Structure formats: C-alpha cells, structure tokens
Amino acid sequence: xxxxxxxGALEQGLVYGLMALGVFxxxxxxxxxxxxxxxSLPLGAAVSSICITSGVDPWLSLLPAMAAGFLAxxxxxxxxxxxKILHLLSSILTMTALYSINIRIMGGRPNIALINQPSxxxxxxxxxxxxxxNVWLSSSLLFLVMAAAVTTAIIWLLRTEFGQALLATGDNxxxxxxxxxxxxxxxxxxxxxxxxxxxxxxxxxxQNQGAADVTMGVGTIVAGLAxxxxxxxxxGSRRIVGRVVSVVMGSVIYRLAIALALSLEYFQPxxxxxxxxxxxxxxxxxxxxKALAQKRRGVAHA
Amino acid sequence: MLEAPVKLPEGEDVDLGRPxxxxxxxxxxxxxxxxxxxKPANGEDVVSEDAAADEAPMLEARQLVKRFNLxxxxxxxxxxxxxxxxxxxxxxxxxxxxxxGKSTLMGCISGTSPPDSGRTFIEGxxxxxxxxxxxxxxxxxxxxxxxxxxxxxxxIEENMALAFRRGRRRGFRRGVGRAERDIFRAALxxxxxxxxxxxxxxxxxxxxxxxxxxxxxxxxxxxxxxxxLDEHTAALDPKTAGLVMDLTCGLVEEERLTTLMxxxxxxxxxxxxxxxxxxxxxxxxxxxxxxxxxxLTVRDLLRQFQGSAMGxxxxxxxxx
Numbered sequence: 001x002x003x004x005x006x007x008g009a010l011e012q013g014l015v016y017g018l019m020a021l022g023v024f025x026x027x028x029x030x031x032x033x034x035x036x037x038x039x040s041l042p043l044g045a046a047v048s049s050i051c052i053t054s055g056v057d058p059w060l061s062l063l064p065a066m067a068a069g070f071l072a073x074x075x076x077x078x079x080x081x082x083x084k085i086l087h088l089l090s091s092i093l094t095m096t097a098l099y100s101i102n103i104r105i106m107g108g109r110p111n112i113a114l115i116n117q118p119s120x121x122x123x124x125x126x127x128x129x130x131x132x133x134n135v136w137l138s139s140s141l142l143f144l145v146m147a148a149a150v151t152t153a154i155i156w157l158l159r160t161e162f163g164q165a166l167l168a169t170g171d172n173x174x175x176x177x178x179x180x181x182x183x184x185x186x187x188x189x190x191x192x193x194x195x196x197x198x199x200x201x202x203x204x205x206x207q208n209q210g211a212a213d214v215t216m217g218v219g220t221i222v223a224g225l226a227x228x229x230x231x232x233x234x235x236g237s238r239r240i241v242g243r244v245v246s247v248v249m250g251s252v253i254y255r256l257a258i259a260l261a262l263s264l265e266y267f268q269p270x271x272x273x274x275x276x277x278x279x280x281x282x283x284x285x286x287x288x289x290k291a292l293a294q295k296r297r298g299v300a301h302a
Numbered sequence: 303m304l305e306a307p308v309k310l311p312e313g314e315d316v317d318l319g320r321p322x323x324x325x326x327x328x329x330x331x332x333x334x335x336x337x338x339x340x341k342p343a344n345g346e347d348v349v350s351e352d353a354a355a356d357e358a359p360m361l362e363a364r365q366l367v368k369r370f371n372l373x374x375x376x377x378x379x380x381x382x383x384x385x386x387x388x389x390x391x392x393x394x395x396x397x398x399x400x401x402x403g404k405s406t407l408m409g410c411i412s413g414t415s416p417p418d419s420g421r422t423f424i425e426g427x428x429x430x431x432x433x434x435x436x437x438x439x440x441x442x443x444x445x446x447x448x449x450x451x452x453x454x455x456x457x458i459e460e461n462m463a464l465a466f467r468r469g470r471r472r473g474f475r476r477g478v479g480r481a482e483r484d485i486f487r488a489a490l491x492x493x494x495x496x497x498x499x500x501x502x503x504x505x506x507x508x509x510x511x512x513x514x515x516x517x518x519x520x521x522x523x524x525x526x527x528x529x530x531l532d533e534h535t536a537a538l539d540p541k542t543a544g545l546v547m548d549l550t551c552g553l554v555e556e557e558r559l560t561t562l563m564x565x566x567x568x569x570x571x572x573x574x575x576x577x578x579x580x581x582x583x584x585x586x587x588x589x590x591x592x593x594x595x596x597x598l599t600v601r602d603l604l605r606q607f608q609g610s611a612m613g614x615x616x617x618x619x620x621x622x
Contacts, residue, residue, distance in 0.1 A: 157474075158477075159476060159477050159478075160472075160473070160474045160475060160476065160477055161467060161472035161473055161474070161475055161476070161477050162472050162473060162474060163477060164456075164460060164463065164464060164472075164477035164478075165464070165472045167453070167455070167456060167460075168453050168456065168464055171453035171454060171455050171456060172450070172452070172453045172454070174445070174450055175450060175451055175452060175453060176453070176464065177434050177435050177438070178412070178434070178438055178441075178443045178451075179438055179464050179465055179467070179468045179469075179520075180435050180436070180438030180439055180467070180468050180469040180470065181435055181438075181472065182433070182435045183435070238504070
C-alpha cells in the first residue's frame with residue numbers, strides 16, 4: 001500500500017466515521033435500520049455545495065447541510081412513528097424521494113463541481129504547510145478533530161436523560177413508554193440527529209473530493225454497518241464510551257482494510273461493494289459462530 | 303392480628319357477594335395476607351377506615367366500552383359498559399376467564415388501548431384522551447413478561463434512573479445522578495438479592511424473578527397514584543412468584559398504594575388485597591369487599607361464578 005493510499009484510507013475512515021456514528025445512533029441505539037442515509041449523504045453534499053457555489057462560507061454551509069439531513073431523518077422517523085409504516089420501508093421511501101430532491105437542490109444537475117471553490121480545508125492546508133507536514137495529512141487532521149468532537153458529543157448525549165431515553169427506546173419501547181417517554185418523539189429526533197451527522201459527513205466528503213454527486217450515497221448504509229460491526233468485533237466494548245469510540249476506529253480500520261484489499265492485484269475498485277458486503281456478513285455471523293464453537297467445546301468437556 | 307381467625311356464619315350457602323358496581327363498604331385494615339411475621343406498616347390505617355368510603359375515588363371508570371375487530375365477523379365486545387370506582391389506598395384483585403376483558407380494562411386505564419366510549423378519571427382528573435406516556439406520570443405498571451419491564455442492555459442503575467424520572471421531562475442533565483445511586487442502593491437492598499452491589503451490571507444478566515422484582519421496585523420508586531399489575535407473577539416459578547408477591551404486599555402496604563392486580567390464580571385473588579372483582583364478558587359480575595373476601599374459598603368463588611355467569615371456566619382459572 002502506498003503512502004497516498006494509506007492517507008487516503010485514513011482520511012476516508014475519519015470522514016465517513018461521522019457517517020458511521022450517525023448510523024450507530026439509528027442501528028444500535030434506536031434499533032432502527034435506516035436506509036435514509038444513502039440519500040442524506042448526497043443531500044448534505046448537495047446543500048453544502050450549492051451554498052458554497054452561491055458564495056456562502058464553507059464552514060457555514062455545513063449548518064444548512066446538517067439541518068437538511070435532520071429534516072430527512074425526521075421525515076423517515078415520522079413515517080414510521082406517526083404513520084406506522086415499517087421502519088425499513090419508511091427509510092427506503094425517503095431515500096428514493098431524496099434522489100429527486102438532491103437533483104433539484106443542485107439546480108437540476110446530477111452533480112456540482114467544487115474545483116477552485118473555497119473549502120473548510122484551506123486553513124488546515126496552510127497550517128500543514130507551515131508545520132512542514134505533508135499536505136495530504138491536512139484533511140485527515142481536520143477530520144480527526146471533527147470525529148473526536150462528534151464522538152465526545154455523542155458520548156455526552158447518550159449519558160444525559162434524553163440520551164438514556166433514546167437508548168431505552170431502542171431496547172424496550174413498551175417499558176420506556178410506561179415510564180413516560182413519548183417514543184414517537186425520541187424516534188423522530190433520534191433518526192433526525194443520525195441523518196444530520198450523515199449529511200455533515202457528505203458535505204465534508206464533497207468539499208474534500210471537490211464535487212457533489214447524486215450517486216455518491218450508494219452503499220452508505222453498508223459501509224456504516226461495516227464500520228460498526230468491525231469496531232464491535234475487534235473491540236467488543238459494552239460501555240457507552242467504548243462503543244462510540246469503536247465506531248470511528250471501526251470506520252478507519254474498515255477503510256484501511258478496503259485499501260489493502262484493493263492494493264492486491266487481483267481486485268479492481270468496483271469489487272469494493274462485494275468485499276464490503278462479505279465483510280459485514282462475516283462480522284454479523286461471527287458472534288454466532290463463536291457461540292456455537294463454545295457450545296461444542298462445552299459438550300466435548302462434559 | 304393479621305391472621306385472626308375468620309368466623310364463618312353457620313350454614314353453607316352464604317351470600318358472599320354484593321351487587322356489581324356497589325361502593326366498597328369501607329377501607330379495610332389489612333392489605334395482604336401476611337407472610338409470617340410481617341406487621342402492617344402503620345396501625346393508623348385502622349382508624350382511617352371509615353373515612354375512606356367517603357373519599358373521592360382514586361380511579362373511576364365510567365361506562366367503558368371497547369370493541370375489537372370492529373365491523374368484521376370477528377367483532378368482539380371486550381369491555382361492555384363497565385363502571386368501576388377504586389378508593390385511595392384500595393388494593394383490588396381482578397379475576398376472570400380468558401377473554402373476560404381484564405387486560406382490555408387495564409389497557410383502557412393505562413392508555414395502551416383507549417376505550418371506544420366512556421371516561422376514565424384518575425384522582426378526579428379526566429385522563430380519557432391522555433396518551434399512554436402522559437398517563438405514566440400517574441401510573442406505575444408491571445407486566446406479565448418479566449423481560450418487558452426493564453431494558454436488558456442497560457445497567458441496573460440506568461434502569462432505575464429511567465424509572466426515577468417517570469412522568470418528568472427528560473432534558474440534558476445527567477441520566478444517572480450521582481446522589482441518586484444511594485437512593486437506588488437503599489431501594490435495592492430491601493430485595494435481599496444482592497443487587498445493591500451490582501448497580502452497573504446490565505439487567506440482561508439477571509434472572510426473570512430478579513427482573514420482575516426490579517420492575518416492581520421501579521414502578522413504585524416514584525409513588526404512583528395507581529399501580530397496575532397485569533398477572534405479574536404468572537410467568538414465574540411458584541417459589542419466585544411467592545417472593546414477588548411478598549414484595550408486592552410489602553410495597554403496597556407500606557406506601558398504601560392504590561393497586562389493581564389481575565391474576566389468574568383464585569387463591570391469590572382471595573388471599574391478597576382488599577377487594578376482589580370478577581369480570582365476565584366485559585362486565586363486573588362479582589364484587590367482594592374485604593369482609594366478604596375473608597370468608598371466601600376457591601370453591602365458593604367457583605360456585606358464585608357459575609351461578610352468576612352460567613359460563614364455562616377454564617382449567618387455568620381453577621388450578622391457577
């Protein structure tokens with residue numbers, strides 16, 4: 001693996017780590033499989049890009065991007081909680097609608113180029129240059145700071161009364177309703193927050209790669225799940241801090257693994273989705289295989 | 303004192319019941335059939351006995367009607383114009399065969415399945431249209447399934463903290479306050495299960511009986527206006543069920559909680575509580591107060607049931 005491939009993987013692991021944290025909130029905290037993310041990632045990219053090309057400060061453009069993501073997630077949450085549509089289906093419906101909406105946002109085009117536009121990376125590139133660091137590391141540096149900040153914020157949130165209610169909504173909605181929590185509200189806010197993070201991730205990806213594209217969200221959910229299960233399989237933490245941190249770690253390791261796989265001669269870049277899907281399946285059945293093996297061993301001893 | 307022998311009037315066929323819907327005769331002194339050695343929490347209870355009948359009811363259900371599968375051939379009239387008044391501090395056992403409307407009545411009261419018509423009042427407040435989560439500020443509940451009342455993936459202290467905030471707005475303060483741990487530890491200590499030393503263990507590690515005890519503790523951690531127990535010992539083995547019933551009695555008695563307990567076990571219904579009502583086809587067909595209940599045997603109850611309803615009785619109801 002070249003240095004370029006390594007820094008690229010690190011960078012992607014951290015920026016998509018924000019997306020994985022979003023997926024963690026739905027998939028693990030709320031127990032809500034949410035495919036909206038495939039649409040809210042390009043949504044964030046589209047909103048941020050259109051803001052930047054109309055002269056908005058790139059940092060400032062992240063706010064409407066996140067707001068749009070929150071709204072998309074809230075729609076999915078409301079379809080499920082209020083209209084009682086199956087969660088998976090609700091999210092597919094939102095995702096499908098977002099395809100059209102994203103193209104509308106980008107002024108009827110499927111993509112927007114951000115070449116020669118200001119981005120959030122400029123000061124960091126200058127900083128890296130001043131420190132004599134490789135300029136390729138500057139994006140990673142920024143993403144590291146952001147991933148750390150978002151991780152901290154999520155850990156804080158999950159420890160608050162509201163965060164505990166979110167966790168309980170995912171674990172046992174019947175129980176937490178009987179204790180006075182409106183689970184419709186927690187689901188709508190929770191899925192909204194999740195997609196706000198995914199949209200933030202999308203906005204940063206677009207600024208980093210210099211373009212927003214309506215198809216850039218394909219496979220987002222699978223990559224997010226892969227990051228989560230890789231993190232869980234490797235670190236296996238049960239406490240909140242460990243669980244949240246291992247999502248970002250999982251994202252970085254996942255991207256490095258992908259980079260490694262693609263650096264082998266046999267694979268070509270389009271094999272990425274197959275490799276990822278296989279990885280997720282493997283990680284998901286791993287606990288069952290472990291349990292089975294333990295059982296066998298137990299029987300043998302007896 | 304609690305096990306004072308009940309003098310049965312001579313002759314076999316004593317009319318034990320009173321007409322359905324009648325006011326309870328008075329608030330009895332004894333909440334539960336006592337486990338050996340337990341004393342009532344407060345002797346004053348006896349003094350206030352007569353005042354209780356005049357008090358405004360803690361729970362009042364007026365003309366509740368609930369149908370299921372409306373407009374289909376499977377339409378069921380689950381609750382049929384039911385009236386019920388429960389005095390503050392009263393502990394009511396509810397029995398009835400499957401489909402008698404017990405759980406539907408509970409659903410109307412807790413808000414999980416609001417009635418088609420009729421009204422529900424808690425402490426004089428009309429809660430008929432309140433959603434379930436809003437009623438939680440007034441009601442503590444324990445479910446039949448011991449796994450239903452707690453979050454398996456969360457720790458004991460987190461579960462208790464969730465219950466400690468029942469009916470309160472949840473903001474961005476700490477989910478488990480530092481000072482609260484002492485309260486939780488003290489509450490857990492009374493279970494005598496050693497859980498007070500396991501505050502940070504996930505609840506998923508506990509047994510069904512432990513979880514049900516914890517749920518009961520959580521339901522009463524913040525004093526509820528009304529405690530609803532929906533066959534909360536039915537899924538436990540007899541020994542564990544006994545322990546959970548002891549705990550129930552202790553908590554209800556100490557706090558003098560207004561309690562509704564559904565049970566399928568006739569002996570349990572006779573032994574515990576101040577009042578026993580039997581539902582059949584969505585109506586209250588029998589309503590015994592404490593005095594009548596003392597004289598009751600399972601066989602009496604069966605005879606009464608057959609006499610009033612001319613219905614069939616499931617084996618489960620008899621054998622409990």
